[in-house]
Amino acid sequence: MNNEKSIIFTDNSKIVIEALTQAGADVFIGYPITPANLLYHYASKRFSVFMAAPDEITTLQWMAGFSAVGKISVTATSFPGFALMIESINMAYMMELPMVIILVQRLGPATGTATTGAQGDLLLLNGMISGGMSVATFNFSDELDCWNISAKAIEFAVKHRTPVVILTSKEEMMTKKSMDINLLPAILKYEREFYNSDENYISYKPEKNLVPAFLPLGNEKHQVRITASTHNMKGIIQNSTVEAMNNSKRLHFKNFRNIEDYTFYELDEVPGANTIIVSYGITSHSAKEAVINLRNDGKKISHLIAKTLLPVPQKYYEILSNYKTIVVAEENLTGQYQQILFGSKPDTNIISITEFGKMISPAAIIKQVSNYV
Amino acid sequence: MFRKFLEEGELPYCKGCGHSLVANNIDLALQKNNYSLLDLIVVTDIGCHGIIDKSFKTHTIHGLHGRSVALASGISAGINNPKKKVIALVGDGGATIGMQHIIDAAHNNFDITVIVHNNMLYGMTGGQPSEFTPYGFKTTTTPEGMKRAGYDICSMATTAGAKFVSRVIGTTDFSDVLAKAFATKGFSLVEVMEICPSYGVKANPGMKLKNIVEEAGLEIKNFVDKESDSYQAEIRTDLKSLFNDYDKIPVKYKSDINSPVNILISGSAGEGVQSAAEIFAKAAVSSGLNVSKKGNYPVTVGVGFSSSDIIISPNEILFTGTKDPDVIIITSKDGLDYSSSTVKSSSNAIIFCDSSLTLPETNAKVIKFDFRNKVPVKNVSLYALLYYLNYSKIFPLDALLENLKSDKLIAKLDLNKLLDFSLN
């Protein structure tokens, strides 16, 4: 970093792709879909291997193939494509194959409006692994996050042998902004470790942090068994044996435990505030602007921007327990993160600000929050 | 028979199931080709055949129903090593649900061998028909016999570009055919015709596999046998950062504005709205301002409206959603249709509008100008923005001109015309 400014005018898609490759991602496989097309476009210029798949199921299967032989694969899609990927994401999850899937949200249901942003897919992510297991899900609040968290997503995926989702949206990936690239810190390529003992390799024997050591399929030294069906540590299909059940449960606890070190958030607190706004992704901009305005009016208000969304970091509850009123702002019909955090019948001190089909404006947040501060 | 690649002992199938014969023939064929254990990656699908992976001493990977060929394709492309042999096993059920993967893998010529275990029904789920079930063949849910023919996967794979394709009857030693397939560079496929003793035989008592295959018109032969190269993943090493010096915008100018200005320019596709907005935005950046810009247009980008929201601000820009614009620039009928509700509701805005257009009632200040007649319409957006800049002086006109001069557009522009803001 130097003190001089280097201003560029860019969309965040460029920042994300550059960060992912610098962090060590080697392969991008994708199928074009709005509003993920810029990511696809930049990836075609920047990844050492770029492959255009004929559909999103194939995309995920090819990614799993690359991942199984030791590569780090990435894709970007939107809900319609993501929906096709879900079974294969479950496969990669069960096989414990690292990869990053960028989900650029747009307005649903179904094909909805491809060019309108949204934050409508979080509940889907929360329940997409059959069995109720969690998938690490990160999102961005600004350009700097696009840079730092993209790199961290690669690190999390590889270090913990798991698919990771980056949740973002049309507005975040397509709007261009001026920014100083000198503010972006250097990204160190994540140096991956492979199993290197002479002892027989056991594909799913948990090591440090519940993560099994990784060895690529096709290596010259040890047999590798990978499977998506319920299996024992050796990767042999089993019915519900204790060992197999423990293995499946481990997949959840692996993420749940290790997310602590990857809990990214921004907490802007003022002493004496009883009310806190919780925001994530695109709504964080509005919330920030609302907070500035409210404070200018002498209101005491705090703000938590959640960047690690799932599994829900326990730290958030610690923070929120200090507040009487919690306002969760998000761009979907029913308040998805609010439901994940507090259930579908929350206490009366939990306030949900939602919007469907357009961004939540700072004015809308100010109006609601003014009732409590 | 001596096994090298399979564990000793019984294979995990029902007694008399053809899948055992397929597995043993695979072992034999691999021995004929002198592979060693860890040269092999066996990819299995869902279905009875798929439980074989625990019996292989090679690398194994067991995935989803119908996807083994796609997974094998990814593995092969990823490993990119002709010494390694990737074999995808699939049933007729998997080949039904994953047909596109087979066609696609043949088309791309991935270096894999696909073995289709075609026993003409779904064994694992109770004997239901697949798309491969031949005409007249009975299954548990079609006791009267199938009313249409099954797929001929061999012809399809051949058409898609496979390099070696063969159909065999799975009752004898066909290891030579498999050995040939394994030795093929690029995509190869062997379809093994079988009958499932547990469901197929029961539903079709007395029927001989050979006769069924014959009646279905499924030829037992090599469909194609070609020398070729196989798919090679292109691994690029000459990659550069997406941030290059060319993209850096030096701040050379100054602006006096002290609060944000939201600008909406709304015109027609093909009239340069997006490129003009981009140049304008960059010029604002070179004047030391923070800038955001986004485009709106229908999915068919070549017709209809095209608009851009630009925010320029001396402060950090947070919310980039729609606020009431301070400035609305409308250069065409499409642009007016798109922005007319904004025009109606804007009372504090200033609107620059082509003289030919009739605006809806508005409290905003309106300035009409003959944008469309003064310059070729493909430059009308740029001209309107220049006009606005000249009028407002929110940053120096020179900033825009400099950015314009470094843009490839400049060759096609008549600057004199673009800078002529006189009324006639």
Ligand code: SF4
């Ligand atoms: S059900 Fe049919 S296909 Fe499956 S193992 Fe038994 S005989 Fe073979």
